[in-house]
Amino acid sequence: MSTPDTRAGSDSLHSRGSDVLRPGWGYASVTDKIANIVLTDHFGWRWWTAFLFASAGVCALLLAVTWLLVKGIGIWGVDIPVAWGYAIGNFVWWIGIGHAGTFISAVLLLLRQKWRTSINRFAEAMTLFAASIAGLFPILHLGRPWFFYWLVPYPNVMNVWPQWRSPLVWDFFAIATYLTVSLLFWYVGLIPDLATLRDRAGQRGERAAQIAYGLLALGWRGEARHWARYEWAYLLLAGLATPLVVSVHTIVSLDFAVGNTPGYHSTIFPPYFVAGALFSGFAMVLTLAIPLRRAFGLHDFITGRHLANAAKVLLATSWLVSYGYLAEIFTAFYSGDVYERYMTVNRFTGPYAPVYWAMLTCNVLVPQLFWFRRVRHSVALLFLLSLVINCGMWMERFLIVVTSLHRDYLPSAWGMFYPTRWDWITLFGSIALFVWLFLLFVRLLPAISIAEMRELVRESAQGEA
């Protein structure tokens, strides 16, 4: 569909360009460009191909989960002493990926970073999907997942409460809150755009879409008093989400640090986990943003500056994560604790050493390429490196969970963890579920905030005028 302006000339205002929005865009053209991605009937063969593959993966995940419910977690490679395997590693990995979305939306909003506008919406969607998938793993890992609601404090006939001193219960509160607040933040941000979609769909005579978006938009009209309260509430939500981002992964790290297993019992864990979360989350932002801008021609909105900024964040968080690795090694030797020292040497030379060295390559060495301007501005390289970092962070989570458990205090209790095919299917199935949700999201909701882009148009025009 073309983008005709109905009356009185074309756009009343044209942006003259800034490096977060390419020049030539006005209110109407920005609105129509983003709304048309959603309202078009033609999804294209690329979307359908990706959707089919993702659906196949989701079916595999459903199969794996069904088999798990039938047989129990013995179908995974977990056993004593390694009772936590892929499920817990995947959980920490996914919840970490979920962190960049809220970080981009909330922290960068508070810091008034204009470059967040083009990427915050889909980063928030990424957070929601990743956090939901993360929440599945501890539940599936319970052994009897259908009793997961025992974590909820409610007066029950057994007359027992959750164990408040247990990190598992803290996790429940942290993840449930994180999911709910992320959902609120995302939905509140969507309301004006849903109203835009309602009006655009009405204009195109698409009655069903108009009703659906109209119900979700709650009757938003863009009244000045409403906007004032809306902006206030959105800012408050951002301010509330910011400490939440830090607290959630801190609590996840306490799952480990509260136990006294060598390699778990470390005070560096909370900040180190938060840094790792931002590292993997920003890598996932790049992994999603690069295909998204290519598929829908969003180069003017998600510019080279966005990608380069994300690369700089990756470089910084890579150093934070590296500091975490160093601090772990230093503490182990400085403590003089024989078990801690053995665990560290075992990471260097033990049966999981190849994973350790591969992780260091992915998370410490490879990100150093971001020092080079040419790497930061090469879209293909950024995409490739973001995939490498995602893999590296997954290996880090795996190592934290498994290497500490497989050699603890008593050599007679040592053992190995080998993943089974169901471990692999669950891991890749969860990735497929993530992709599947994301594909639906870009077709049903605006992947870029339309209302905020209109503000950016106005500011770009004023800044240059």
Add this chain to the structure above:
Amino acid sequence: MSDHALYGLLAEFPSADSLCAAARHVRARGWTKVEAYSPYAIEGLDDIIGAEKGWIAPLTLLGGILGGAGTYFLQWYAAVVDYPINIGGRPLNSWPAFIPATFEITILGAALAATVAMLALNGLPRLYHPLFEVEEFELASRNRFFLCLPARDPVFAPGPARDLLEELHPLLLREVPA
């Protein structure tokens, strides 16, 4: 106040600046219930039309306090009163272990309060509104700016209101049926 069921008069403007100028002009003539509609939040427009400061921040604080205090009370009641368990002689009210859940539900209570307060104070959800009857109003969510003089304003009178808006040279002027 209103005669023959009129919601108000609606004028359309091409830019944020012309809307702000129009709103200022109308407010200077003693209108108190002016409504302005725009496709994005215009800084300062709420002050021009005389929007009162909202209750969102105090309500958010209240939500946070209720969430945090309630959660701490729940944990204390469960661990000290209803089901005390002696674990190695540690105190029953082991407050450091109660902080994570307390902190999380403080945030949750505040966030829920902020969202609900915003919607409630805005009178949302309200799926039907007389303005939706004006066909051109759908551009308020795209690229146009609207000023509405509602019939419930004490100084409203159809003739003078129309003249006042015409002085501002709007792109369009419409009567909105109630």
